[in-house]
Amino acid sequence: QVRLVESGGESVQPGESLTLTCVASGITFDLYTMGWYRQAPGKSRELVADITGSGMIDYDDSVKGRFTISRDNANKQVTLEMKNLKGEDTGVYYCKAEWGSLRYWGQGSQVTVYS
Numbered sequence: 023q024v025r026l027v028e029s030g031g032e033s034v035q036p037g038e039s040l041t042l043t044c045v046a047s048g049i050t051f052d053l054y055t056m057g058w059y060r061q062a063p064g065k066s067r068e069l070v071a072d073i074t075g076s077g078m079i080d081y082d083d084s085v086k087g088r089f090t091i092s093r094d095n096a097n098k099q100v101t102l103e104m105k106n107l108k109g110e111d112t113g114v115y116y117c118k119a120e121w122g123s124l125r126y127w128g129q130g131s132q133v134t135v136y137s
Contacts, residue, residue: 023048039104039106046099049119052095058115060116062113070085088104109135112136116130
């Protein structure tokens with residue numbers, strides 16, 4: 023059984039930092055591209071950042087220079103470090119694992135940036 027479990031979402035003020043963690047089980051982790059997606063209220067889910075099994079990284083322009091994605095293949099974890107958070111970063115953050123036609127999602131972790 024495949025499971026992706028996110029943690030770390032909180033309510034914070036603008037300018038603060040958070041780290042989200044996704045722990046995977048039931049997959050050969052290092053084969054999968056791991057991604058963080060965000061869904062703001064009333065909007066569709068969008069890619070924030072992803073990282074391939076070999077470490078290639080892609081970021082949405084809105085988070086470049088503020089967010090850092092990394093992975094620990096030995097512990098089947100992917101982490102999203104978020105700095106200088108802004109109101110527009112508010113949303114539910116989902117972890118995704120993708121390999122070929124296989125895609126799995128976590129249950130989501132709420133991040134709220136309020137002033």
